[in-house]
Amino acid sequence: MIDLIANFSYIVSAALFIYGLKMLGSPATARKGNILSSIGMLVAVVAALVSDGAAFEIIAGGIIIGAAIGLLAARLVAMTSMPEMVALFNGSGGAASLLVGWATLYQSTDAGISGFTAFTIALAILIGGLTFTGSLIAYGKLSEKLNSAAFVFSGQRLLNGLLLLAIAACVYRFCTDPAADSVYLYGLLGLALLLGIMAVIPIGGADMPVVISLLNSYSGIAACAAGFAINNNILIVAGSLVGASGIILTNIMCKAMNRSLANVLFSGFGAVKVGKAVEGEVKPVSVEDAYYILEAASNVCFVPGYGMAVAQAQHVVKELGHILEANGCEVSYAIHPVAGRMPGHMNVLLAEADVPYEQLVEMDDINPRIENVDVAIVIGANDVVNPSAREDEDSPIYGMPIINVDQARTVFVLKRSMASGFSGVDNPLFFGENTRMLFGDAKESISGVIGEFGS
Amino acid sequence: MDIVFLTFILVLAVFLGFELISKVPATLHTPLMSGANAISGITLAGAFVAAGISGNDMANWLGGAAVTFATINVVGGYLVTDRMLSMFKSKRSTGK
Numbered sequence: 304m305i306d307l308i309a310n311f312s313y314i315v316s317a318a319l320f321i322y323g324l325k326m327l328g329s330p331a332t333a334r335k336g337n338i339l340s341s342i343g344m345l346v347a348v349v350a351a352l353v354s355d356g357a358a359f360e361i362i363a364g365g366i367i368i369g370a371a372i373g374l375l376a377a378r379l380v381a382m383t384s385m386p387e388m389v390a391l392f393n394g395s396g397g398a399a400s401l402l403v404g405w406a407t408l409y410q411s412t413d414a415g416i417s418g419f420t421a422f423t424i425a426l427a428i429l430i431g432g433l434t435f436t437g438s439l440i441a442y443g444k445l446s447e448k449l450n451s452a453a454f455v456f457s458g459q460r461l462l463n464g465l466l467l468l469a470i471a472a473c474v475y476r477f478c479t480d481p482a483a484d485s486v487y488l489y490g491l492l493g494l495a496l497l498l499g500i501m502a503v504i505p506i507g508g509a510d511m512p513v514v515i516s517l518l519n520s521y522s523g524i525a526a527c528a529a530g531f532a533i534n535n536n537i538l539i540v541a542g543s544l545v546g547a548s549g550i551i552l553t554n555i556m557c558k559a560m561n562r563s564l565a566n567v568l569f570s571g572f573g574a575v576k577v578g579k580a581v582e583g584e585v586k587p588v589s590v591e592d593a594y595y596i597l598e599a600a601s602n603v604c605f606v607p608g609y610g611m612a613v614a615q616a617q618h619v620v621k622e623l624g625h626i627l628e629a630n631g632c633e634v635s636y637a638i639h640p641v642a643g644r645m646p647g648h649m650n651v652l653l654a655e656a657d658v659p660y661e662q663l664v665e666m667d668d669i670n671p672r673i674e675n676v677d678v679a680i681v682i683g684a685n686d687v688v689n690p691s692a693r694e695d696e697d698s699p700i701y702g703m704p705i706i707n708v709d710q711a712r713t714v715f716v717l718k719r720s721m722a723s724g725f726s727g728v729d730n731p732l733f734f735g736e737n738t739r740m741l742f743g744d745a746k747e748s749i750s751g752v753i754g755e756f757g758s
Numbered sequence: 759m760d761i762v763f764l765t766f767i768l769v770l771a772v773f774l775g776f777e778l779i780s781k782v783p784a785t786l787h788t789p790l791m792s793g794a795n796a797i798s799g800i801t802l803a804g805a806f807v808a809a810g811i812s813g814n815d816m817a818n819w820l821g822g823a824a825v826t827f828a829t830i831n832v833v834g835g836y837l838v839t840d841r842m843l844s845m846f847k848s849k850r851s852t853g854k
Contacts, residue, residue: 338840
């Protein structure tokens with residue numbers, strides 16, 4: 304009877320998840336959608352607790368510790384370090400699925416474990432483990448605790464191939480003779496954790512949006528596999544919803560870079576070809592001159608990139624945008640799909656600075672009317688505005704859709720110095736006829752311009 | 759039969775997921791991702807079973823750790839998503 308009620312509650316919570324995800328698709332209803340989905344989670348958790356809960360002291364302890372950590376982390380993290388926080392949460396979801404799969408082995412030992420159940424347990428351990436360590440590495444790279452460049456060494460592919468073979472062998476041997484003390488189980492555990500590390504180290508910082516959304520998808524698939532292992536509907540439904548949504552986001556990110564998923568995962572960026580060296584002279588501009596040009600402009604478009612996050616410049620950018628608007632100028636913010644380190648990274652930062660979302664425009668909307676933009680201000684973006692992607696067939700980023708700022712009347716590029724961007728590709732934009740370089744810290748430069756407006 | 763039934767659910771849910779997400783504007787990609795991430799903490803419901811397996815300390819420890827990790831995922835995920843979404847404002851509601 305209790306089981307029946309629990310299963311009906313699962314249906315309610317699945318409906319809430321689905322409706323919540325749907326509402327997350329529009330800015331006006333998104334917050335409500337998230338709350339609905341959290342109510343769905345509450346319903347599912349209470350139902351599971353009532354029908355399966357035993358050992359309440361263990362459960363209560365786990366929930367109290369987990370809730371405290373989650374609460375503190377979510378409250379204290381700065382908006383600029385959001386990508387690594389999401390990676391960590393994701394990793395803990397993967398770890399949980401791994402542990403559930405593992406613990407299930409102890410439950411059904413006397414009754415015997417069917418081959419199918421053993422296989423789903425192996426999947427939960429494999430995908431959960433790889434999500435866990437993969438997310439940790441992604442966290443390290445995003446927070447710059449690890450070198451964020453692609454880490455490639457000779458024999459890497461061979462090693463990864465052997466790793467996959469070893470995993471397949473372990474899964475096979477484990478499924479034929481499933482037991483909690485099987486050597487192959489421990490082998491699988493270790494190899495899955497190793498695979499997560501090996502899968503993420505060769506991926507460079509600029510490709511992180513793809514990795515984050517892929518890992519997100521994996522954590523859903525892991526939950527789904529754990530659901531099969533313990534015969535639980537809601538885990539399967541919720542897990543596969545997350546898995547599918549993660550795959551779609553991954554796909555959007557890959558398309559935005561004009562690369563296949565395989566290309567992102569298996570090749571270190573820039574290792575393939577070296578584009579033409581760019582020659583020419585850069586034209587620096589002073590803060591004062593920048594002010595005169597902006598003062599006369601009637602249409603200004605900001606193009607932010609990861610550098611804006613690093614310089615924490617989103618608030619001064621918004622302030623400048625506000626001043627320009629008061630000056631009778633049309634202001635917009637053009638955001639490339641892969642700008643920053645996670646999908647939609649720039650949108651979140653600008654939202655934090657109170658920029659209304661109507662002013663944020665996507666690449667495909669701004670490009671047709673970029674010629675009417677008087678001044679395009681590039682803040683800490685490089686590859687996503689690099690005209691080589693359009694013109695130079697030898698460039699490693701050739702074919703990637705970009706925001707065509709070089710076709711605006713004037714371009715300001717805010718840049719710390721003349722080093723090339725993350726991918727190590729030269730950017731002809733800096734040498735363009737209509738480009739002016741504003742060297743220095745982005746935040747200070749913009750504050751300087753704001754000061755000029757004040758005086 | 760159980761396997762067929764569960765797989766049936768799986769396939770339908772996957773299609774539903776694809777339908778739901780494919781038309782989301784770029785502005786919402788981060789909240790969507792972290793909101794979906796919070797949902798993947800549903801493993802919590804499964805962790806209760808593991809924590810309660812009787813007569814095996816190892817299983818209970820694993821289950822307890824799973825409860826902790828999954829709760830971090832759920833609580834942190836939803837709160838961070840809500841914090842992000844609370845910042846998304848329309849021009850009207852900023853009222854300037």
